[in-house]
Amino acid sequence: MGAHKLLFSELKLWTSGGGGWIARLHKGGCGKASLSSCSPKVCIVGSGPAGFYTAQHLIKARQDVEVDIYERLPVPFGLVRFGVAPDHPEVKNVINTFTQTAKHSRCSFYGNVNVGKNVSITELQQAYHAVVLSYGAEGNRSMGVPGEDLAGVYSAKDFVGWYNGLPSCRELSPDLSCETAVILGQGNVALDVARILLSPIDILKKTDITQPTLEALAESQVRRVLIVGRRGPIQIACTIKELREMVNLPDTRPDMVAADFDGVKEALKDLPRPRKRLTELMLKTALEVPGEKEQERRSKASRTWGFRFFRSPVEVLAEPGHSRIAGIRLAINKLEGSGDGAQAVLTGEVEDVPCGLVVSSIGYKSLPIDPSVPFDSRKAIVPNTMGRVKQAAGLYCSGWLKTGPTGVIATTMNNSFDTARSILEDMDSGTLDMSAAKPGSQSISALLEKRGVEPVTFSDWEKIDNVEMKRGESRGKPREKLLTVEEMLHVAWT
Amino acid sequence: MAASAAVRSSMGLTLRLSRVIPDCSTCPLFRLKCNAKNVANLQRRGSFDSLRTINRHLQTSIGDVNVVYIDRSGQRIPVKAKVGDNVLYLAHKHGIDLEGACEASLACSTCHVYVSAAHFDKLREPEEREDDMLDMAPMLQENSRLGCQIILTPELDGIELTLPKVTRNFYVDGHVPKPH
Numbered sequence A: 001m002g003a004h005k006l007l008f009s010e011l012k013l014w015t016s017g018g019g020g021w022i023a024r025l026h027k028g029g030c031g032k033a034s035l036s037s038c039s040p041k042v043c044i045v046g047s048g049p050a051g052f053y054t055a056q057h058l059i060k061a062r063q064d065v066e067v068d069i070y071e072r073l074p075v076p077f078g079l080v081r082f083g084v085a086p087d088h089p090e091v092k093n094v095i096n097t098f099t100q101t102a103k104h105s106r107c108s109f110y111g112n113v114n115v116g117k118n119v120s121i122t123e124l125q126q127a128y129h130a131v132v133l134s135y136g137a138e139g140n141r142s143m144g145v146p147g148e149d150l151a152g153v154y155s156a157k158d159f160v161g162w163y164n165g166l167p168s169c170r171e172l173s174p175d176l177s178c179e180t181a182v183i184l185g186q187g188n189v190a191l192d193v194a195r196i197l198l199s200p201i202d203i204l205k206k207t208d209i210t211q212p213t214l215e216a217l218a219e220s221q222v223r224r225v226l227i228v229g230r231r232g233p234i235q236i237a238c239t240i241k242e243l244r245e246m247v248n249l250p251d252t253r254p255d256m257v258a259a260d261f262d263g264v265k266e267a268l269k270d271l272p273r274p275r276k277r278l279t280e281l282m283l284k285t286a287l288e289v290p291g292e293k294e295q296e297r298r299s300k301a302s303r304t305w306g307f308r309f310f311r312s313p314v315e316v317l318a319e320p321g322h323s324r325i326a327g328i329r330l331a332i333n334k335l336e337g338s339g340d341g342a343q344a345v346l347t348g349e350v351e352d353v354p355c356g357l358v359v360s361s362i363g364y365k366s367l368p369i370d371p372s373v374p375f376d377s378r379k380a381i382v383p384n385t386m387g388r389v390k391q392a393a394g395l396y397c398s399g400w401l402k403t404g405p406t407g408v409i410a411t412t413m414n415n416s417f418d419t420a421r422s423i424l425e426d427m428d429s430g431t432l433d434m435s436a437a438k439p440g441s442q443s444i445s446a447l448l449e450k451r452g453v454e455p456v457t458f459s460d461w462e463k464i465d466n467v468e469m470k471r472g473e474s475r476g477k478p479r480e481k482l483l484t485v486e487e488m489l490h491v492a493w494t
Numbered sequence B: 001m002a003a004s005a006a007v008r009s010s011m012g013l014t015l016r017l018s019r020v021i022p023d024c025s026t027c028p029l030f031r032l033k034c035n036a037k038n039v040a041n042l043q044r045r046g047s048f049d050s051l052r053t054i055n056r057h058l059q060t061s062i063g064d065v066n067v068v069y070i071d072r073s074g075q076r077i078p079v080k081a082k083v084g085d086n087v088l089y090l091a092h093k094h095g096i097d098l099e100g101a102c103e104a105s106l107a108c109s110t111c112h113v114y115v116s117a118a119h120f121d122k123l124r125e126p127e128e129r130e131d132d133m134l135d136m137a138p139m140l141q142e143n144s145r146l147g148c149q150i151i152l153t154p155e156l157d158g159i160e161l162t163l164p165k166v167t168r169n170f171y172v173d174g175h176v177p178k179p180h
Helices: A031-035 A049-061 A077-083 A089-102 A121-127 A156-163 A190-196 A210-219 A239-249 A264-270 A273-287 A292-300 A409-429 A443-451 A458-473 A485-494 B002-008 B012-017 B028-036 B039-044 B049-061 B087-093 B126-134
Strands: A006-008 A026-028 A043-044 A066-070 A107-110 A128-134 A153-155 A178-185 A222-230 A252-254 A302-307 A309-317 A325-336 A344-354 A356-358 A393-398 B064-070 B076-081 B111-114 B143-148 B159-162
Touching: A043 A049, A043 A121, A049 A066, A049 A077, A049 A089, A077 A089, A089 A107, A089 A264, A089 B076, A089 B143, A107 A443, A107 A458, A121 A443, A128 A409, A153 A156, A153 A409, A156 A356, A178 A190, A178 A344, A190 A222, A222 A344, A239 A252, A239 B126, A252 A309, A252 B076, A264 A273, A309 A344, A325 A356, A458 A485, B012 B159, B064 B087, B126 B143
Parallel strands: A043 A066, A043 A128, A066 A107, A128 A393, A153 A356, A178 A222, A178 A356, A222 A302, A252 A302, B064 B159
Antiparallel strands: A006 A026, A309 A325, A325 A344, B064 B076, B111 B143, B111 B159
């Protein structure tokens, strides 16, 4: 892309949002592309940030690329819609950028298409010059401890899916009638779950959190949330923004174990800036004697939250004679080494914590969706080099499926741009054979029709979008999400 | 005008003043040349150039700020901006590839830029929320700021904003799992 001479023409500002990337589109030269006889057709599987950022980069870089995005659900945007917490609406602004991409003349969205079931990767490869797998991580890492399947134990992935209206999590109905909830894991997802469990309803009811969740939380008896990690404060995986939100959460007070922070102050000076600022805030919250005003605020608080360090789950304990959870047994660890590389080592001691709700937030996990695609089950990713799937010509991957399930939207953006660059390089170098024209969506649509599958177009999604926003309006919410695929399809096709 | 009068009274410069001083500020070549040299060089070159500089300041309309973006391939893109312009949206206006995923609401770090050393201290101190988001940006440096938080002032004339090169190697070398 650097080799192209760029002239820019100012296109009309796209939206009131300030133009976005369409206005920045350069009318580029075609370079080597002018030698090929057909327009390259690329298929992207998954319509979350990875899919959309890969599409955006491809469309911007070459004037002849056409991109089709396939999505299993009738609605796009993946974890931006189903993962980002309801009280983080600004993070969802990226949807405006993705909407511009979807509405570009060289981009098409096909929702309600299950790749792997309705159509195979092989069939997609026959129809497109390149196929990009961006379907993320829909599974979760299990704790691998006895009692994990007891009622009252949930994965954070399902819990988050439930409060965000993911259709497959609609029936979760977590029991919130207990006083103490224990969250395993101390990343941002764990903090999101803690915050949603403890936020005042008055704040949540103005967000796009689902109505059933709101009703459940209004009845919730949960008053104390412990966020548990295997290692120490310096290894905590969350970031400062989320920690600050907990510290400032109305009607709550922090409840930490001072001894967990031994030696942390001394280690501060050697830490890089992001880690240092985060650790300083934790130390302040855990150890500093609060001023009068803060002391008063804390004494009036009706809910508590706290970190517990050096603890690993070994068993979920059931109420005798019942299949409901009564508590969790935690092994006590000590740290060997320091910094990022520190290891948690068992000491042999255990501790039982009574609780009625356990949320396991130890990581999402990608799953294989098609036997023809290489999959590394140990790392749970598609093996690749710079986004090029190993031993599979014409197949690429981006997002969490490529690098594993960590990273915020900005990380995924860079990751996806990298994959797009690999594809563009391969187009320019001839590694991707583009000598023959490919039918693209024409043949896939015909296949889907034969199989009785009707795709949801982007305008169909906009109908769903409008209905959700309208329903939200009467409740003072940005939207009231439709909670079942059936409802979504009904609105899409009416 | 006071500046010219003061100079005119100085004997040594009277001769030079009689030359026609062209209105250089409207010529793109002049601007390009000025941007290519740094201010220190200009100041070193003697009285004629100081005069030209004064002249330029008198001729340039109030509210102009010269900005240079340096994109990921190292290409320098000079841009004429106005006081009050937002660095992120200015980049968009001129086709520069600076993402702004959260639309300037301090909820991402995609508009991360490196600010030229001479101007970094002239920026308003970042608020806590900006520092929090900056902490998430890959390849954070001492002179990192979020573009959406930089509003141009007259003191920022000549500011250079470099887009971080987040290269492929970022994931290969010492990849550290990021939070999510």
